[in-house]
Amino acid sequence: MAFPYSGSILQGHSVLVTGATGGIGRAIVSNLAQSGATVFAGGRNKVALDSLVEEVAGKVVPVDYDVTDENAVKEVFRTIQARQSDPDVGNFVGLVNNAGEMKEAGLVASNMELLRLQMSVNFYAAYQHMQLASRLMVRHRKGAIVNVVSQIGEQGGAGLSAYSASKAALTGATKSLAKELAPFGIRVNAVAPGFISTPMTAHYTQLQRDDVYSRVALKQSGTPQQVADAVLFLLDQCAGYTTGHVLPVDGLFQA
Amino acid sequence: MAVKSTMSNQQKLVQAFCDALGVSSQTVNDELQYNTIREWDSTGHMVLVSELETVFNVMLDTDDIIDMSSVAKAKTILAKYGVSL
Ligand SMILES: NC(=O)c1ccc[n+]([C@@H]2O[C@H](COP(=O)([O-])OP(=O)(O)OC[C@H]3O[C@@H](n4cnc5c(N)ncnc54)[C@H](OP(=O)(O)O)[C@@H]3O)[C@@H](O)[C@H]2O)c1
Numbered sequence: 001m002a003f004p005y006s007g008s009i010l011q012g013h014s015v016l017v018t019g020a021t022g023g024i025g026r027a028i029v030s031n032l033a034q035s036g037a038t039v040f041a042g043g044r045n046k047v048a049l050d051s052l053v054e055e056v057a058g059k060v061v062p063v064d065y066d067v068t069d070e071n072a073v074k075e076v077f078r079t080i081q082a083r084q085s086d087p088d089v090g091n092f093v094g095l096v097n098n099a100g101e102m103k104e105a106g107l108v109a110s111n112m113e114l115l116r117l118q119m120s121v122n123f124y125a126a127y128q129h130m131q132l133a134s135r136l137m138v139r140h141r142k143g144a145i146v147n148v149v150s151q152i153g154e155q156g157g158a159g160l161s162a163y164s165a166s167k168a169a170l171t172g173a174t175k176s177l178a179k180e181l182a183p184f185g186i187r188v189n190a191v192a193p194g195f196i197s198t199p200m201t202a203h204y205t206q207l208q209r210d211d212v213y214s215r216v217a218l219k220q221s222g223t224p225q226q227v228a229d230a231v232l233f234l235l236d237q238c239a240g241y242t243t244g245h246v247l248p249v250d251g252l253f254q255a
Numbered sequence: 256m257a258v259k260s261t262m263s264n265q266q267k268l269v270q271a272f273c274d275a276l277g278v279s280s281q282t283v284n285d286e287l288q289y290n291t292i293r294e295w296d297s298t299g300h301m302v303l304v305s306e307l308e309t310v311f312n313v314m315l316d317t318d319d320i321i322d323m324s325s326v327a328k329a330k331t332i333l334a335k336y337g338v339s340l
Contacts, residue, residue, distance in 0.1 A: 077314060139305045
């Protein structure tokens with residue numbers, strides 16, 4: 001996508017991206033910063049956050065916290081609330097719930113701890129972020145939320161029942177909150193990646209990759225940049241009449 | 256909207272209710288309760304919470320948001336966050 005493109009509502013406004021230090025997160029932060037937004041970049045790894053700030057051109061504010069720590073999440077939103085009056089930061093208009101955990105385990109080998117971890121990071125944390133973000137957006141009657149879900153959540157995947165359940169929960173919340181928050185001018189959408197080359201999928205062997213590609217119409221993996229472009233589209237005004245939508249970025253994947 | 260910097264907290268509270276719910280200041284008294292006027296429904300409540308948080312620079316807990324069932328109750332809750340009314 002060419003930056004900055006005209007009419008970007010992100011210009012001069014602020015957004016929060018979770019999982020900013022991951023493969024897809026870095027691309028999202030870079031896209032949003034280039035479009036003129038001040039990006040609060042959330043992550044747990046301070047060193048990785050600092051290098052992100054150095055690498056990305058534009059305004060990136062690192063926020064070092066664990067998305068499952070409810071008090072830390074409140075603190076982050078307090079910071080954003082306080083800082084949005086700074087003209088250099090601007091009104092808070094966007095949230096990208098991108099932090100995620102994927103733990104593969106068949107039903108027989110899975111345990112409640114793995115289920116809880118994935119539900120906590122992929123769903124409960126995203127839900128709390130939407131709750132607090134929407135309260136800041138309501139004031140200006142303007143905002144957009146994009147949740148990074150998964151084709152595994154949409155279609156299911158053997159050995160990924162806990163992960164798919166957590167992502168399907170987020171898809172459900174996306175569709176419901178799109179309806180609930182529409183009267184306040186807040187849009188809620190999701191992107192559903194298929195197989196994207198990032199640290200999350202780095203452990204896949206060539207054999208496993210070939211198996212995945214055989215089920216992808218475009219016969220290859222996607223890139224973090226392609227996911228980030230879809231996120232930018234849904235966040236910005238070019239998708240101003242789109243809400244409650246789950247946009248696949250999957251090369252037409254069949255799980 | 257009145258100039259908020261010169262207003263007392265009590266005046267800011269009334270103004271926040273007026274701005275959020277679109278009602279006149281005469282409507283806003285301690286006895287005014289959630290869901291007793293058309294303007295203060297669940298949608299109005301969300302706007303009200305957002306307005307109070309911005310005006311008083313606080314972030315309310317969910318339990319307090321649920322509990323905020325009247326103007327009097329809003330005062331008690333805000334006091335917990337250090338807002339003297
Ligand atoms: N890659 C794919 O094929 C694919 C497909 C579909 C959906 N997705 C989704 O896309 C999103 C991004 O994934 P990715 O591929 O970019 O994976 P990644 O490189 O592993 O990045 C995941 C990010 O989430 C962060 N995170 C995890 N738990 C966290 C916690 N408790 N608190 C704060 N941050 C936390 C990680 O931070 P740390 O570095 O601190 O762990 C990391 O920055 C995820 O939601 C994932 O489920 C990915």
